[in-house]
Amino acid sequence: MTITERVETPDVTPDQRGRRPRLIGINGPSLERIALPMTFLFVIVLFSVLRPQTFPTSANVSSILSSQAVLVVLTLGILGPLIVGDLDISAAAVAGLSAMLVVILTANHHMNFVLAVVISLGCACLIGLVNGILAAVMGLDTLIVTLGTGSLATGITAWISNNNTITGLAPTLVKIVVTDQLWGVSVEFYYGLALCLIVFYLLRYTPLGRRMLIVGQAREVARLSGINVNRVRIGSLVFCSAMAGLAGILYAGTSGAASATGGAELLLPAYAAAFLGATTITPGRFNAFGALIAVYFLATGITGLQLLGAQNYVQQIFYGVALLLAVTVSSVIRRTPKPAGP
Amino acid sequence: MEATDSRSSALTVDPSDHVPGGHPLLLRARDITKQYGGTRALDGAELEVRAGEIHGLLGENGSGKSTFIKVLAGVVAPDAGSLKLFDDDVSFPLAPGESHRRGLRFVHQSLGLIPSLDIAENLLVERFALARRSGYIDWRRFYDDAAELLDRYGLKLDPRRPLAELAPIDRSLVAIVRAVATGTEPDHSAAPRLLVLDEPTVFLPRGEVARIFDMLRGLVASGAGVLFVSHRMDEVREYTDRVTVLRDGRNAGTRVTAEVDDSALVRLIVGSQVTPSSAGLELADEHNATVVEVTGFASKSLRHVDLSVRSGEIVGLTGLAGSGYEEILYGLFGAHTQATGTLNLHGRELALRKHTPRAAIAAGIALIPADRLRDGVSGTATVEENLTLNVVGSFFRTMLLRRRELRRRAGELARDYRVRPPNVNLTVDCLSGGNQQKVLLAKWLVGEPSLILLHEPTQGVDVGARADIAGFLQRLASSGASIVIASAEYEQLASLCTRVVIFRDGRASSVLEREDVTKERILSECLRGSAQFAGDQEGGSS
Numbered sequence: 001m002t003i004t005e006r007v008e009t010p011d012v013t014p015d016q017r018g019r020r021p022r023l024i025g026i027n028g029p030s031l032e033r034i035a036l037p038m039t040f041l042f043v044i045v046l047f048s049v050l051r052p053q054t055f056p057t058s059a060n061v062s063s064i065l066s067s068q069a070v071l072v073v074l075t076l077g078i079l080g081p082l083i084v085g086d087l088d089i090s091a092a093a094v095a096g097l098s099a100m101l102v103v104i105l106t107a108n109h110h111m112n113f114v115l116a117v118v119i120s121l122g123c124a125c126l127i128g129l130v131n132g133i134l135a136a137v138m139g140l141d142t143l144i145v146t147l148g149t150g151s152l153a154t155g156i157t158a159w160i161s162n163n164n165t166i167t168g169l170a171p172t173l174v175k176i177v178v179t180d181q182l183w184g185v186s187v188e189f190y191y192g193l194a195l196c197l198i199v200f201y202l203l204r205y206t207p208l209g210r211r212m213l214i215v216g217q218a219r220e221v222a223r224l225s226g227i228n229v230n231r232v233r234i235g236s237l238v239f240c241s242a243m244a245g246l247a248g249i250l251y252a253g254t255s256g257a258a259s260a261t262g263g264a265e266l267l268l269p270a271y272a273a274a275f276l277g278a279t280t281i282t283p284g285r286f287n288a289f290g291a292l293i294a295v296y297f298l299a300t301g302i303t304g305l306q307l308l309g310a311q312n313y314v315q316q317i318f319y320g321v322a323l324l325l326a327v328t329v330s331s332v333i334r335r336t337p338k339p340a341g342p
Numbered sequence: 343m344e345a346t347d348s349r350s351s352a353l354t355v356d357p358s359d360h361v362p363g364g365h366p367l368l369l370r371a372r373d374i375t376k377q378y379g380g381t382r383a384l385d386g387a388e389l390e391v392r393a394g395e396i397h398g399l400l401g402e403n404g405s406g407k408s409t410f411i412k413v414l415a416g417v418v419a420p421d422a423g424s425l426k427l428f429d430d431d432v433s434f435p436l437a438p439g440e441s442h443r444r445g446l447r448f449v450h451q452s453l454g455l456i457p458s459l460d461i462a463e464n465l466l467v468e469r470f471a472l473a474r475r476s477g478y479i480d481w482r483r484f485y486d487d488a489a490e491l492l493d494r495y496g497l498k499l500d501p502r503r504p505l506a507e508l509a510p511i512d513r514s515l516v517a518i519v520r521a522v523a524t525g526t527e528p529d530h531s532a533a534p535r536l537l538v539l540d541e542p543t544v545f546l547p548r549g550e551v552a553r554i555f556d557m558l559r560g561l562v563a564s565g566a567g568v569l570f571v572s573h574r575m576d577e578v579r580e581y582t583d584r585v586t587v588l589r590d591g592r593n594a595g596t597r598v599t600a601e602v603d604d605s606a607l608v609r610l611i612v613g614s615q616v617t618p619s620s621a622g623l624e625l626a627d628e629h630n631a632t633v634v635e636v637t638g639f640a641s642k643s644l645r646h647v648d649l650s651v652r653s654g655e656i657v658g659l660t661g662l663a664g665s666g667y668e669e670i671l672y673g674l675f676g677a678h679t680q681a682t683g684t685l686n687l688h689g690r691e692l693a694l695r696k697h698t699p700r701a702a703i704a705a706g707i708a709l710i711p712a713d714r715l716r717d718g719v720s721g722t723a724t725v726e727e728n729l730t731l732n733v734v735g736s737f738f739r740t741m742l743l744r745r746r747e748l749r750r751r752a753g754e755l756a757r758d759y760r761v762r763p764p765n766v767n768l769t770v771d772c773l774s775g776g777n778q779q780k781v782l783l784a785k786w787l788v789g790e791p792s793l794i795l796l797h798e799p800t801q802g803v804d805v806g807a808r809a810d811i812a813g814f815l816q817r818l819a820s821s822g823a824s825i826v827i828a829s830a831e832y833e834q835l836a837s838l839c840t841r842v843v844i845f846r847d848g849r850a851s852s853v854l855e856r857e858d859v860t861k862e863r864i865l866s867e868c869l870r871g872s873a874q875f876a877g878d879q880e881g882g883s884s
Contacts, residue, residue, distance in 0.1 A: 218720035226700040
């Protein structure tokens with residue numbers, strides 16, 4: 001409730017507190033803004049010097065760009081709930097379910113691929129709606145709610161696939177996801193790029209972006225400013241699931257198949273990228289292009305390490321370290337010196 | 343009615359104390375001084391408490407009561423002063439837990455109980471913390487001990503009942519029993535000798551407060567002392583033996599309660615300085631139409647309140663802490679789910695039961711809440727994002743948010759409302775309290791509301807910003823807006839409002855208008871025990 005008991009006149013006027021000024025936006029600290037892109041460049045140069053025959057090749061570049069489209073879309077999806085202050089950890093499982101659905105519907109039931117895509121996305125949105133209603137309307141903890149719905153989606157995926165990898169996705173879908181190329185890169189890369197532009201636009205060039213920000217930063221302020229907080233939160237969770245559904249379809253399109261546990265391995269990289277992306281472009285804020293750069297930075301680093309002979313587990317280590325580093329850096333950016341109180 | 347000479351009695355405890363039969367001194371604090379930055383919270387405060395008495399400590403907000411209690415508890419180290427507890431001289435700063443070890447016990451307004459635990463667990467919570475011997479708890483003995491404790495203090499409560507089920511009065515009693523029992527070894531080696539109650543009655547129904555004092559009487563009869571800190575003059579008068587009044591961090595006087603009347607106490611509390619009244623304000627509202635009519639307002643602590651405000655009028659709402667006067671603001675804005683009643687604003691009827699902030703904003707209402715950083719502005723968002731939140735929609739044209747125009751508008755607002763520094767890219771939490779408040783005001787006033795509701799608009803705001811804010815409000819009123827301010831800062835109400843409504847026991851108990859709106863009158867109306875004192879107050883101060 002908004003009624004709070006009145007307290008006695010404060011002993012210290014806030015004016016006396018020493019606070020480090022913090023800027024956000026065009027005048028933001030420029031070193032923070034370019035730290036990640038500079039590191040990215042450094043990593044590219046480093047691996048190009050170390051592995052000149054394999055790393056800086058068009059095949060490698062094309063492979064990195066197209067293979068990460070799924071992760072880009074998923075990361076853009078979780079940005080929505082993150083901005084409004086919710087953690088959706090069901091997204092990867094929803095992507096796996098959506099991938100499985102689209103494969104089964106087209107391969108086993110010979111359904112038209114457009115209809116299959118629509119049904120898959122519809123199911124994904126439904127899960128997002130359930131998340132939203134439980135979290136916003138019922139007031140449950142989003143983390144726990146999405147832990148539950150995520151497990152539910154994973155279970156359904158295993159169930160409908162009989163715990164098998166299902167192959168035989170509609171060839172048209174494979175064609176328009178991965179086979180078609182533009183300037184030597186599979187079209188799925190451009191899908192990710194387009195979605196990134198749309199999310200960027202929504203966050204930066206619509207009032208909705210501003211309102212989402214306030215909902216995430218100060219929910220009570222948002223409510224008292226007439227913002228329908230529940231609607232914004234539900235909308236963000238549905239958006240996240242819809243994007244996860246799209247990511248799943250790209251995932252299926254890329255491999256032409258879906259595995260019973262597919263998608264789960266994407267959750268951590270998506271969060272690592274989202275948090276790492278929040279340290280750049282507009283430091284301290286989750287943002288679309290920051291997320292895009294972070295996804296490709298992480299993928300480039302991993303590819304480079306693998307070319308140097310690293311084993312597969314380097315992925316987990318790299319993503320884990322990146323996530324920890326990113327949240328540490330964000331926290332340092334955000335931290336303001338506490339007043340030396342009486 | 344004799345005027346009390348406050349200066350001469352300020353530094354010495356009134357020698358005319360005749361506490362029954364030379365009871366031993368429990369506490370003597372002298373010359374306690376504490377400075378925070380430029381303000382002196384305590385400036386040579388003095389206090390004596392003797393065994394066998396309930397000693398009242400009165401004073402307005404900011405008189406230094408809280409700081410004084412914190413000094414006794416060892417939370418705040420004073421800059422100077424001496425303290426004698428029982429027979430020992432105690433040197434500052436107090437070590438952690440020292441006042442407790444010496445037999446002082448504190449019950450604060452918030453009580454410090456855990457609602458999800460049962461009574462016994464709350465009473466004996468320290469046993470969990472201090473269970474050194476083993477991890478084993480003898481539950482039967484645990485509940486037997488709790489029952490024995492409750493019984494000793496005459497509480498007929500089942501120790502297994504969850505605290506959350508208890509009435510507020512019983513919670514207070516449990517908190518007092520816990521304070522008295524905590525740290526008391528079976529051999530009474532560390533028995534409490536002085537109990538300090540810091541406004542424990544604020545949220546209690548008046549009729550039930552007597553039960554607390556029955557318990558306290560039993561306590562002092564056994565040789566302990568009680569220091570009772572309160573805002574409520576009637577309780578202090580009814581239940582204490584002596585009373586000490588703090589004003590501006592000094593002892594304004596100590597009196598035997600039975601020998602002092604209400605008006606003398608009020609004078610001790612506010613001092614005899616003349617404060618400005620609103621009589622000099624331009625009364626532009628004299629012939630203006632009534633545009634705001636609230637009828638049958640009810641909420642958590644209010645019932646059947648009617649209120650009308652003319653256009654161009656600034657109305658104050660006040661009362662003691664806990665009287666709930668601020669609920670009207672939140673109710674009229676739709677932020678308070680329990681509010682009922684109707685609001686007629688410029689001829690439009692609104693049912694408050696189904697009211698929402700969204701509808702309130704659409705109707706032209708603005709709310710400046712007291713808890714600035716939780717309800718008012720987002721500290722981690724920038725000045726621009728906060729300033730333009732309510733109007734950002736109008737900058738969205740042909741599918742694009744006009745960011746440059748938005749920034750320019752925010753810059754203009756920051757300049758008009760004198761936000762320092764005038765950089766709209768700063769996050770709000772690095773501004774001072776006064777500038778945060780200006781951002782909050784500008785955010786709401788940019789929508790040109792016709793009814794502006796403000797709750798403690800200058801809380802935590804420095805003097806310069808206070809003057810700015812007062813200026814904004816007066817300009818708004820003269821342009822025809824209706825303004826309602828809920829505040830406990832009587833001086834500020836006196837200087838801004840042409841009418842002040844005082845709330846008591848859930849109702850609007852009295853109204854002061856025009857030249858009657860002075861700090862003294864507001865305070866004495868707030869403190870007035872009941873209607874029976876009406877008429878014996880001085881009409882405005884000399």
